[in-house]
């Protein structure tokens with residue numbers, strides 16, 4: 001197996017792949033018959049979909065959105081909205097180049113759509129309510145696409161998002177590299193915060209105040225649907241053998257909560273961001289993760305460790321009203337047993353160059369305020385989203401495959417985790433100064449009173465949403481469309 005993977009890798013290099021589809025080594029149809037592809041490794045932490053299709057290159061699943069009740073805390077179950085009665089929804093697990101067919105049925109009392117966050121598929125399948133007619137109660141829609149890039153992604157509702165998303169309409173996606181590095185184990189952690197009030201029910205939604213200004217932050221922290229904080233909360237637990245080399249994938253499915261993240265008791269390298277594997281893994285004491293973003297870590301327990309702990313570092317006010325970081329254990333692994341893991345072989349990854357003169361330089365000012373007694377959030381002064389059934393403002397039209405730099409500025413205090421559908425970009429500067437934030441992103445954290453500059457080649461033609469990932473901000477205006485023109489001679493399908 002080891003030799004086989006190496007040969008595949010070498011073939012990929014010789015055929016010159018890995019330039020455009022930066023995070024992956026080869027696209028579909030790279031000349032290897034499907035029957036010799038090694039099976040995908042199991043992902044610990046979430047239950048996958050039942051695959052209805054026997055073809056190993058097709059993942060075909062049923063997806064139903066409906067009311068559900070989940071025992072989050074002792075006592076009365078919490079009324080949620082879930083996919084397939086699972087919270088989070090089932091894991092969509094595929095290999096790059098696979099065809100994914102999702103038979104979606106809406107059994108909610110209101111319309112909805114499903115967005116495949118980070119997948120560079122066609123705009124018609126993206127779950128944008130500006131392109132796809134909302135799926136009405138009782139109606140169905142079949143999503144059908146090829147997964148173009150390996151990485152850790154997620155899916156979620158993109159309509160009536162303030163409530164539907166808070167109540168649990170999301171799930172994770174793992175797309176494996178065609179020649180994936182092998183690990184002792186792969187684990188997935190999907191983090192969320194939910195605000196529970198009386199009788200363990202989701203608290204009322206506010207129309208003004210801090211929930212709108214800075215986004216709704218919950219009081220109950222969840223990892224893979226398990227409560228990890230408070231009196232009855234427990235970190236997500238499992239065991240890890242000494243000598244193991246594991247891949248831990250983290251999806252930030254919070255609404256507005258951004259926080260630090262670290263892993264204690266292990267040597268840890270960051271190996272992937274939103275858009276897949278990095279050209280060069282790197283070591284960091286901690287990373288910061290904003291709503292919508294993902295990280296993959298390579299985790300090797302210390303030889304003398306008794307436990308490995310995944311911790312969130314959450315900002316709270318201390319008794320002197322100073323902002324301090326409170327560590328909260330999200331997951332706790334007991335070190336048990338021993339294995340001798342082989343070194344993972346990472347495929348060659350080359351990202352689009354960022355040391356180039358951009359063909360265009362844009363400014364997107366993210367702002368908010370009260371207009372006619374209504375809270376409005378704006379991009380370049382325009383509240384771009386004006387409600388269901390209306391047109392989005394078209395913010396900009398991009399030529400394909402040329403580098404464009406966009407400086408996003410938050411000129412008021414709240415942060416805006418800003419998401420661009422259907423494209424990857426790289427964060428190149430903050431406050432005008434270069435930063436070390438390697439890797440492809442689809443979501444950039446624009447902190448309050450800060451600017452972040454991204455550079456993208458806008459490789460995926462179509463009409464795409466761009467918006468703050470805080471539901472209260474996007475649904476009150478900070479959501480627009482961009483157009484990416486098709487390359488000359490390209491026929492859109």
Ligand SMILES: [Cu+2]
Nearest residue numbers: 416468470473
């Ligand atoms: Cu925002």
